[in-house]
Amino acid sequence: MNKPDVESTDEWILAQRGPRNAVDPSRPYAFLNEREFSHRSRLEDVSTVFLTNSECPFRCLMCDLWKNTTSESVQPGQIVEQIRFALDRLPPAPHIKLYNSGNFFDPNAIPECDHEAIAESVSCFDTVIVESHPKMIGRRCFAFREMLDADMHVAMGLETIHPEVLRRLNKRMTLDDFSTAVRLLRKMGVGVRAFILLRPPFMTESEGIDWAKRSIEWAFEQGVECCTIIPTRAGNGAMETLARSGDFTPPAIASLEEVVARGLSLHAGRVFADLWDIAEIARDKDREAINRLNQMNRTQIPLV
Numbered sequence: 001m002n003k004p005d006v007e008s009t010d011e012w013i014l015a016q017r018g019p020r021n022a023v024d025p026s027r028p029y030a031f032l033n034e035r036e037f038s039h040r041s042r043l044e045d046v047s048t049v050f051l052t053n054s055e056c057p058f059r060c061l062m063c064d065l066w067k068n069t070t071s072e073s074v075q076p077g078q079i080v081e082q083i084r085f086a087l088d089r090l091p092p093a094p095h096i097k098l099y100n101s102g103n104f105f106d107p108n109a110i111p112e113c114d115h116e117a118i119a120e121s122v123s124c125f126d127t128v129i130v131e132s133h134p135k136m137i138g139r140r141c142f143a144f145r146e147m148l149d150a151d152m153h154v155a156m157g158l159e160t161i162h163p164e165v166l167r168r169l170n171k172r173m174t175l176d177d178f179s180t181a182v183r184l185l186r187k188m189g190v191g192v193r194a195f196i197l198l199r200p201p202f203m204t205e206s207e208g209i210d211w212a213k214r215s216i217e218w219a220f221e222q223g224v225e226c227c228t229i230i231p232t233r234a235g236n237g238a239m240e241t242l243a244r245s246g247d248f249t250p251p252a253i254a255s256l257e258e259v260v261a262r263g264l265s266l267h268a269g270r271v272f273a274d275l276w277d278i279a280e281i282a283r284d285k286d287r288e289a290i291n292r293l294n295q296m297n298r299t300q301i302p303l304v
Contacts, residue, residue, distance in 0.1 A: 008061045008170040008238075016237035021067050023052045025078050029068040031086035033093060037270060037300050039127070039153075039191060039225060045093035047125075049086040051079055053109040056102025058133050060157070061169045062200060064236035065101035073108045080117045087121070095127040099155075104130035105140040112140060119147035129153040129193070134173050134181035142188055153191035155228075156181060161215045165202050175218075182222045193226040194219040195274075198259055199251035200232050201242045208232075208251055212259045220268035227263055230274040231256050231281050250281045253289045260293065261302035272297050 023029050030050040038044040055069040083098070098118075102109050110118075122128050128150045132141065137154070145152050158178055160166055166175070182192050196215045199208025216227050231251045234240050242248035256273055263271035273293040282290055292303045 008168050010059045010170065013059050013061060013170060013238050016241050017066070018237055020069065020071070023068055023070060025052055025070055025074045026081050026085075028052055028082040028086050031090060033090050035298070036095070036272075037298060038095060039270070043298055044095060045091070046095045046097060047087065047090045047093040048097040048099060049083055051082055051098060051100040051110075053079065053100050053102070056109070056133070057106065058102075058135075058170075058172050060159075060171055061238055061242075062159075062197065062232055062236070064233075067236075069101050074111070076111045076113050077117075079110055079114050080121055083118060083121045092124075094125060095129065096122050096125045097129040097155075098122070099131050103132045103136045105132050105136045105138070105144070107140070115140075115144045116147055119144065119149075123149050125150050127151045127153060127191075129155060131155045133157070134178045137181040137184055141185075141190075145188055145190060151189075151191065153193055153225075154185055155193035155195060158194040158215060158219055158224075159197045160200055160211050161218045162203070162211045165200055165211070168202055169200060179222045182224060186223045191226070192224045193228065194224045195228050195230055198229050198231045198256055199249070201239070201248040205249070205252060205255060209255050209259055213262050216259070216263040216271065217266065217268075220266060224269065226270040226272070228272045228274050229256060229259055229263070231278070233277060233280045235280075253278070253282050253286045253293075256281075257289055257293060257296075257304045260296055261304045264296060264300055264302040270300055 028049050029052045032048050034046050035043050036046045054073045055066045104110050128148055132154050134156050159169055185192050196212055198212045219227050239248055260271055260273045296303055
């Protein structure tokens with residue numbers, strides 16, 4: 001592992017940034033319908049709504065989700081308006097992801113007074129999936145769970161179980177924080193997803209592969225049901241700075257294939273490759289690899 005030249009503080013990370021994108025707090029910044037191999041072991045439709053709200057208070061080193069956030073909290077009712085706007089334009093689906101560039105249970109991002117109306121808006125779905133930092137799993141999370149008629153899943157960023165790299169990511173959590181959150185969620189009957197980074201900063205390619213595999217195994221041991229492997233990308237300012245200093249290089253697509261196949265071979269839960277902006281690390285000759293990754297996502301059968 002390379003020795004980092006910078007200390008990943010909030011101030012340093014903020015200093016590397018460019019401007020935010022222009023967003024409308026009354027509209028989601030994106031929404032789409034996709035097909036995913038569900039926890040019911042079949043390919044099913046999922047509606048995904050990317051909610052517009054204020055920035056996450058945890059400024060992780062690798063995060064670029066702040067680009068589509070507001071500088072102030074949204075007004076009560078605006079999140080509900082965003083959800084209804086998207087659902088009016090999406091085809092029916094049994095599952096919905098409410099992704100909000102941070103923490104669903106952060107009252108500065110999603111007003112708590114809107115939770116009941118949000119639950120009512122998604123009452124037609126079998127499963128509701130939201131995102132949260134492990135340290136925000138608590139009263140608001142479990143109160144929202146009680147409002148839902150649907151099953152609830154929470155997606156949390158584990159990133160890596162390498163303790164030094166996890167600290168350097170400015171994640172502001174420990175592995176104990178993550179495992180405690182998983183335990184609390186499972187006790188309440190809530191499913192848990194984990195986001196795992198492939199080759200975060202300060203790792204070589206081989207280290208990135210090794211620690212991603214270890215992180216998948218550890219996540220399943222804690223009770224996580226689904227792991228999404230995210231190839232670490234540039235695009236937020238800080239990562240470009242680390243790339244120039246030699247502390248970050250994006251992973252190879254072959255590494256993503258290897259890690260996903262290894263995770264699937266465990267038969268401990270679902271494993272997905274995050275193929276959002278996959279062109280950032282792929283080249284024309286990687287088209288077959290992308291096809292294999294798509295097939296593994298859709299079948300949950302390892303191909304390499």
